[in-house]
Amino acid sequence: MALSFKNSKNSIEKLSTEHIDKSIMPTVLAEKGIDTLQEVFTRSDKYEWYNNYSDENFSIVDDNKNISVNEKQLNLTQEVNSQFIPFELSRYYDGIDLMEMSFRVHYVNAEGGEHYSTPINVTYSENKIRFGWLVDEYATALEGDLKFEIVANGTNEKGQNYIWKTRPNGKVNILKSLSGNGVIKPDEDWYTQFVTLIDGKVNEARQAAKEAKTSADNAQSSANRAQGVVDGAKDEILQQVTGSLNEQLTTALLNYYTKQQVDNLIKNIDLTEALKEVNDKIDKIDGLAKFKVEYDDTTKTIKFYNGEDLIKSITINTDPSTQWVSSYNKIVDEKVKTGTDAVKQELATFKTKTEQDLAAIHKDVDGLPETLNTQYYKKPETDALLNKKASTESVEGIKNEVSVMKSSVQQMEGNVTALSGDVTRIEDIVNKINEKPSNTYEATYVDNVFSLLENGEVKNQFTIVGGGGSGADSTTITIERITPESLVVLLDALTNIEFNFTSVDSAGDTTGNATATWKVGNTKVATSTVIQGKNSFDITPHLKIGANTIRMTVTDSFGTVSAKTWTITVVEFKIESNFDDTLFYSDEVIFRYTPYGNISKQIVFKLDGQQIATIGTSVTGRQMTQTIPKKPHGAHLLEVYMTAEINQQSVKSNSIFKDIIYIEPTNNTPVIGCSISKFEVKQYNTYNIKYVVYDPEHNPSTITLYENEKLLSTLKVDRTGQTWSYKSASTGAKNFKNQMP
Incomplete structure (x- = not known):
């Protein structure tokens, strides 16, 4: 049984007074149930936090990734967000800190339906991670065993995809809750008894009200009589106190003069003699x-x-004395000597350097006439000779011909470059002819079932009805791709495979839902229910970097089978930047960024919607820089993204948005910078809108936040980066603005 911190402390203090060998102290504490080392858990801001949910019955994930569900966890069908299941697991696996990844709970119900749930109330210590699974209505929709696993997604230090999973042995039993067929209708006897009971209660209420009124009347009469007694006593006490007080004041003031008496006494005092004596004494003082x-x-x-x-x-x-003069002269001589020594040293150095320079100049100047005669041509004679050998018109003609030839050469270089590009593309096409091997088809017919196999996998299968008026019904499955057969997607991008499905019997009636089995390569990854009409399946968690062959095999309720395949190529193609747009700039800006993707690509820079630069590069994973020109006072939105051609398909990377604030010292116009122009967030979730405010005349500045022209709050902010944590309480499009009054 675990002890509280207070009980643990008291137990330790008690043990410290006993004569116990210190070497066995940890063992004794452990035997008494006292934690000798308590871990401190810190709350994570990456996940939703609920203050009201708590449960100390942790389910444990051991180092072998096994999930041990606490036996006290109980769930019923139709429950919604009422069961909070806490988990505890190690923070580090093979050196990877799982807190840098994103956790999800992947569960499958008794009928094979699957869903994902994001943990809440995530905390972490130096070695452990704790979080809660808030069981939603999807998990409790069906009774039976609910199997689940814990998944952590992210990237490693090289930016490569990272997926960590527990063993899929987590299981929660969903019990069937109480449900009926409607409300029981009362009979007439029940109604009569109910009316009689209500009448009795009404009569009791009336009698109680009557008694309460009588009590209130009696209380009012008593209150009136009491008020009369109080008023009489008050007057009597007032008279007695007033008379006694007047008598005491008269007696006490007999020993004091009145103001009139004091004024009369002062008026009769003669100070002439006293003042005469004072004036005589003053006259005798010269001062x-x-x-x-x-x-x-x-x-x-x-x-x-x-x-x-x-x-x-x-x-x-x-x-001055002789001693003072001698001492002063020594001080002056020392200061003069210190000053002149430094000047003398500088003059000596300057003199030496000047003499060396003059010697070199003399050497060059002294031989200048001879140098001019032997190593240079005289300009008049040279011009005459050149004009004789080649006139100006001839030279200009040659220059023009050279320019024409240069232009022709440049055109030829362009043609050669274009031809080289065509040859390269042709080589790529030729090289890729054998990359995808040809398909092998085989047909079988066993027990009235016709099967068409593609590379050993069932591509289509149906039952052929026998003769003689008997035999099973046959069905026809039609699968139409909505998602193209070949697709290129970016790493971590949401990838849904969409298709239309129909299955009809020989009479033309639909056969209901079907079951789809999904494979990536030769590995089965999931099953799903297929409905008549449009379907969508999220294949994102099962894709890896490179080419992925997706095969969907659909079996309808009659056992007829059909299959479709897709080829999805996942590429790591992204751009990142840690540029700080909460700072203020007054000149050109050096923008640092890092492109990813080991292919030839174009990096596009747009400022305020206008393209200012395009850089071609094959660099991946290495920081690059771009100079952004100086702009007028205000905020200017920079967008940076990449484009490329992959498998003859154009792809575009994510975009980086930075709102760069340019400041002019003489301009006092306030500026608000915010790189977020639009975003999507689920209802009741929080989205952090980052912004910065610059007001030359005020710091801190006053700013107002609006939603659809409705004032939400007024704040005082300084010139550092700010965050507006917005939580949506309703759905739909909204307009936001932050402005200064």
């Missing part, structure tokens, strides 16, 4: 009124006077 100072510059003398009387005379000697 600073007669104090003065004089300075004689000739004699360097300061004299202090009180009126005309000399108080003090001081002579100032300004001649």
Whole structure:
């Protein structure tokens, strides 16, 4: 039995007071059920979180990928989101951190129908991962065993596809819930009893109301009488308190003068004699009124006077002493020496360098006349000789002919290049002739069943009705592809195979639903139910990089079989960039990006919808750069994507959108940058809209968020990247905007 943290702490403190050998302490703690090392789990923001769901009965995934479902987990049909099944598994497998992947629960019901569910409440510690499976209505639609496995999808460090799965031995038993055939209709006796019961209850309610009214009237009379008593007591107490208070105040004020009495006393006081004595004393004080100072510059003398009387005379000697002069001269000489030494050193270096340069110049200049005569031609004589040998008109003619020949050569180079491209394409076609081997067909007829085999697989199968008016009915299956037979898709892109299906018997009536078996190569990957009409099947989880041969074999309710194949080529063709568009730029921008796809491709750059550059390259997995030109003040949307030709089909990669903010120092117009122009999100799910605000005059700035012109919130934001976490409460198209008031 597990202990709480508080009980574990108390147990440890109790053990610490006992005389126990420290070497056996972990064993003792373990025997008492105390965790000696508790892991701390952190909540993951990648998955939906519900505060109200919790369950400590974990189902465990061991290191061999076996799922041990906790026996306390119980599910009933028709339940919807009422069962929360928690799981715990190791975080690392073969060094791969599964928290970097995306988890899903893949389940199959008792009739073979399958579906996927995304975990909720995902947490992780240093070594473990925990999450919950919220069982939805698809999983509880049918009673019986619900088998499931846990799948983690993602890419490894090289960008290659990564799929991790548990063993498909997880199983939950779905019990049948209570269901009936309608509400039981009451008979007349039941109705009579019900009416009698209701009448009795009504009479009881009336009697209770009557008694309550009487009690209320009595209470009102008592309240009125009590109010009269209170009012009388209040008046009596007020009179008594007032009389007593007046008497006490009169007695207390007998020892104090009134204001009028004080004013009369002050008016009769004579201060003449007292003030005369004070004035006499003041007159005898000279103070600073007669104090003065004089300075004689000739004699360097300061004299202090009180009126005309000399108080003090001081002579100032300004001649410095011999000791002071000697000390001062030493300081000055040292500073002069320090300054002149540095100047002398610089002058000596400059002198040496100047002398070397002058020597080199003299060497060149001294021999200049001889050099001109021996190594150069005089211009007049040279021009005359050239004009004699070849006139200007002849030279211009030759230049024109050379230009024509150059143009012809360039045209020929273009023709050769185009011809080379044609030859290359022809070689590719020729080389691919034998890539797909020819099909081998075989027909068999056993027990009235005709089978057409393609490469050993049943392509079509039907029953041939015998003669004599007996024999089983025959059916005709028609499968029409909607998805082309050959298809090129990008890695991780959703790939649905669509087709039309009909099956009719000899009378022309439809035979109902059929069962489809799906194979990728020679491996069976799934079964599905096929309905009459349009069908769609998600083949994405079963595809790998390269060519995939998909074979669907359909068997109708009469046992007739038909098959169709598709070839789907999966290519890793994507572009990534960690460019930070939350920063502000005032000049050209260096945009860094990384293309993926080991083929020749074109990288297209568009700014504000206008194409500004196209780069051809075969580079894959290596960072490249592109210079984006300076633009006016404001936000400018950059789109970057790749195009290529794969198996004679044009493909386009994902697009990178970055809203680049250009700033002009003298422009005070606010700017809002947001690279998200449109998005899709499921109802009640959260989508993070990232944006940044630049207001030259305010930081933080005030911003308002709107949905369909409805104000959602007003915020104060700084100039760093911001996130608007939007949760959709309804379906349909919506318009969003963030603006500054």
